[in-house]
Amino acid sequence: MLNIRPATTDDVTKILWFIRQLAIYEKAEHEVHASEDQIHSALFGHDAHCGSLIAEVDGEAVGFALYFFNFSTWLGKPGLYLEDLFVMPESRGQGAGKALLKALAKIAVDRGCGRFEWSVLDWNTPAIDFYQSLGAEPQSEWIIYRTHGEALNRLAKTD
């Protein structure tokens, strides 16, 4: 039986494993540098600002979601941003992904969020088809820009 529940500290090892499995699927395993301590701190530390849900089938964790709250200056309200969503390949097609999204939508509504957002790789057609089927809309006119590592340090020190 499918069940969605908030993650606990006992789930941290599994969550990091799910993060790695998702990164492998996204062809970015080499970019995963997170440790269990970092995930623990982000979810359960004194200034934690992320949350996580676990999808279980018959008591066994088969997927997860990790989220935080962003803010829309246009709406004047927070939004729920879904950073990671993953369901193990052998457990797909049983509604775990939809149940996770539905539980996140409920958290967003309960917390007075104006939006529920996430990002998807443009070649991930199964995910895109799934999101479209739920009524989500692509914000294709927006491009994310990023600076990190040495470029970020350089910008911080520019005169």
Place this chain on the structure above:
Amino acid sequence: MLNIRPATTDDVTKILWFIRQLAIYEKAEHEVHASEDQIHSALFGHDAHCGSLIAEVDGEAVGFALYFFNFSTWLGKPGLYLEDLFVMPESRGQGAGKALLKALAKIAVDRGCGRFEWSVLDWNTPAIDFYQSLGAEPQSEWIIYRTHGEALNRLAKTD
């Protein structure tokens, strides 16, 4: 003289005015529903999770930035996300935008962030050229998906 400083509660009216000016430039003025109370609460309320910087020239506010912290599961670290950046047209070309980005990069480095990110409309060529000149990289393979309003309520209530 150009100066960057943290916003105070006295800046809220001006910040909402800047938000509206930016939305007009982005052809989305009709999407601005935020109130002064909401901006005040997001920046200075008891569970505030946003920050704002003001750019001043000779003591007069000419631009602003509004940001919050997101989280990278790959890095295991928070990131700084710049939601809005705006400099009044008549004050552009004097370094206010770059000074705001540099101050944000410094906040990101000081807070141990792994990334500094923002989004830009794909037709906003002056902004894109500016960001590229600072070494920021487009994450063009990522598409943002969003659900809001009735679609969000529907998803929260789906069986």
